[in-house]
Amino acid sequence: MTLFRETWHLSRRFAGFVTARPLTPAQQEQINDALHGKLARLFFGQRHEDQRHGHEVASRIKYDPTLLQAALLHDVGKSACDLGAIGRSLATIWSASSLPIWGQWRTYAEHGPIGASLLEANGADELAVAFTRDHPGPVPEGIDPDAWRMLATADDA
Ligand SMILES: [Fe+2]
Ligand SMILES: [Fe+2]
Numbered sequence: 001m002t003l004f005r006e007t008w009h010l011s012r013r014f015a016g017f018v019t020a021r022p023l024t025p026a027q028q029e030q031i032n033d034a035l036h037g038k039l040a041r042l043f044f045g046q047r048h049e050d051q052r053h054g055h056e057v058a059s060r061i062k063y064d065p066t067l068l069q070a071a072l073l074h075d076v077g078k079s080a081c082d083l084g085a086i087g088r089s090l091a092t093i094w095s096a097s098s099l100p101i102w103g104q105w106r107t108y109a110e111h112g113p114i115g116a117s118l119l120e121a122n123g124a125d126e127l128a129v130a131f132t133r134d135h136p137g138p139v140p141e142g143i144d145p146d147a148w149r150m151l152a153t154a155d156d157a
Contacts, residue, residue, distance in 0.1 A: 006096070009156070010089055017085045020049040027055055034058075034068055038122040043072055046079050060154035069119075069128035070151050074135055077115025081107035127151075 023031070031051075032040055043054065058071040081104040083091060091105035101109055116133035124132075130143050131151050139148035 010092060013092075014085050014089055016053065017049045017088065020052040022048040023051050023055055030063075031055065031058075031072065034063065034065075035072065036123070039069060039073060039119075039124060042076050042079075042118060042122060046076060050075050050078055057151070057154045057157075060157055061150055064150075067127065067147055067151055069124050070131040070147075071154060073115070073119055073124065073128055074132045074151070074155065075111060075115065076118055076132065077111030077113070078108065080111065080114050081105075083108055 028044075031043060035043055043051065046054070053075060054072040057074070058068055061067045061071050078088075083104055087104065088108060091101070091108040094105055095101055095109035107114065112133050112135060116129050119132055120129050127143060127147055130140055131148065134140050135155060136152060139145045
């Protein structure tokens with residue numbers, strides 16, 4: 001990723017976070033209908049900004065049932081740390097360096113594997129576990145590349 005693209009991406013994520021509104025009751029109901037009990041609890045355990053992001057990614061893939069758990073829950077590992085917009089941006093910038101990273105910033109940088117373990121323990125589908133663990137990286141072996149590309153595009157939009 002070029003520096004310009006990284007900066008643009010980070011700025012958009014920052015703006016999306018600080019302007020995110022809580023989901024409406026109708027949107028919450030749509031998600032409750034789409035996820036079984038344990039996964040719905042994980043989803044609604046996220047802060048509202050991350051719920052909003054999951055809903056937006058799911059909307060971009062048109063709530064396709066084969067991609068839905070991955071879209072809604074891929075950032076659930078972020079719930080393991082308590083960082084706001086500035087802390088998240090700093091953690092992202094710091095983790096791009098080769099310097100050691102600790103504490104909440106490390107937890108944030110490792111939200112993929114942390115979330116994947118949570119999803120695996122709560123019965124999520126294989127694609128959701130894989131996408132959560134490895135996004136925004138390349139498609140892992142055994143995973144449908146088209147599904148991966150659609151999710152990656154929706155997550156990055
Ligand atoms: Fe993520
Ligand atoms: Fe995301």
